[in-house]
Amino acid sequence: MWTYNKMLEYPINIKCTDPKLAKVIISQYGGPDGELAASLRYLSQRFGMPDQKAKAILNDIGTEELAHLEMVGTIVHQLTKNASIEEIEKAGLAPYYTDHGVDVYPSSAAGVPFTAAYIACKGDPIANLQEDLAAEQKARATYEKLIDLCRDNPDVLDPLKFLRQREVVHFQRFGEALRGVQDKLAEKKFYMNDMKQCNNDCSCN
Amino acid sequence: MSVEENRNCNCDNVENISENNCCNDNLREEMMEKIKSYNFAIIELALYLDTHPDDEKALCLHKKYCKEYKEVKDKYQKMYGPLTINYPCNKWRWLEEPWPWERGNY
Numbered sequence: 001m002w003t004y005n006k007m008l009e010y011p012i013n014i015k016c017t018d019p020k021l022a023k024v025i026i027s028q029y030g031g032p033d034g035e036l037a038a039s040l041r042y043l044s045q046r047f048g049m050p051d052q053k054a055k056a057i058l059n060d061i062g063t064e065e066l067a068h069l070e071m072v073g074t075i076v077h078q079l080t081k082n083a084s085i086e087e088i089e090k091a092g093l094a095p096y097y098t099d100h101g102v103d104v105y106p107s108s109a110a111g112v113p114f115t116a117a118y119i120a121c122k123g124d125p126i127a128n129l130q131e132d133l134a135a136e137q138k139a140r141a142t143y144e145k146l147i148d149l150c151r152d153n154p155d156v157l158d159p160l161k162f163l164r165q166r167e168v169v170h171f172q173r174f175g176e177a178l179r180g181v182q183d184k185l186a187e188k189k190f191y192m193n194d195m196k197q198c199n200n201d202c203s204c205n
Numbered sequence: 206m207s208v209e210e211n212r213n214c215n216c217d218n219v220e221n222i223s224e225n226n227c228c229n230d231n232l233r234e235e236m237m238e239k240i241k242s243y244n245f246a247i248i249e250l251a252l253y254l255d256t257h258p259d260d261e262k263a264l265c266l267h268k269k270y271c272k273e274y275k276e277v278k279d280k281y282q283k284m285y286g287p288l289t290i291n292y293p294c295n296k297w298r299w300l301e302e303p304w305p306w307e308r309g310n311y
Contacts (some may be wrong), residue, residue, distance in 0.1 A: 006304070
């Protein structure tokens with residue numbers, strides 16, 4: 001289970017409204033490589049991991065992604081909170097405003113609503129961890145594009161840079177976890193011979 | 206709840222401190238910055254230790270930061286209200302604003 005900490009992982013204090021930036025940053029909230037997809041991907045995949053390190057790293061990175069989801073939501077909220085109707089129209093946010101006002105709704109920059117199709121749980125720890133490595137790289141690349149687009153706004157740039165750095169660290173940790181799983185799967189296997197005895201011990205018979 | 210118990214509750218005794226004044230805001234911000242720094246250091250070390258559980262130096266640092274985090278967090282919660290619902294209070298201060306998304310510094 002989780003306990004909420006009434007604080008952000010990294011401070012965000014955006015002084016000027018800028019709905020144009022919110023329109024693109026929302027992609028890291030509910031887009032294909034966003035934080036919602038990341039947290040659900042890792043927290044769902046952890047159930048099927050064969051070794052301790054992989055279970056722990058998926059659990060703990062999945063949890064950190066929830067903190068990042070809150071950070072991205074905070075950026076979007078602070079960029080749109082006091083926006084005028086004219087600013088919203090000028091930013092191309094009229095369609096979003098029609099359905100969601102200035103609430104923070106999980107969708108991509110192009111307006112596609114969040115879908116679980118963004119994540120995979122393949123029933124195969126190697127395939128899952130490889131997907132996680134790719135997901136971290138895609139999230140890093142997305143943050144780099146956002147950093148380009150937000151170059152003139154230091155209040156937004158600072159938390160985006162922090163979030164980008166975290167993707168790099170997560171990639172590193174997933175790589176180590178993948179090597180652990182590969183080693184585990186390559187271990188010599190031992191089989192029980194006395195299957196009859198084994199069955200007799202089973203209380204369900 | 207008895208009067209005696211009420212007296213023992215830290216969060217009531219310090220209520221006046223949390224009224225707005227400039228110096229107090231600075232102290233609050235400073236303490237929150239420390240809490241965030243320790244919290245981050247603990248997250249980073251925990252992820253590292255997940256894949257390097259035998260690293261003594263990291264384990265030692267993790268222990269140190271956990272202790273310091275708890276100290277400053279307890280002190281902050283006594284003065285400015287709970288940061289988690291696990292912190293006991295006679296008055297329900299969890300409702301007090303700002304929430305994290307409403308104001309950057311604390």
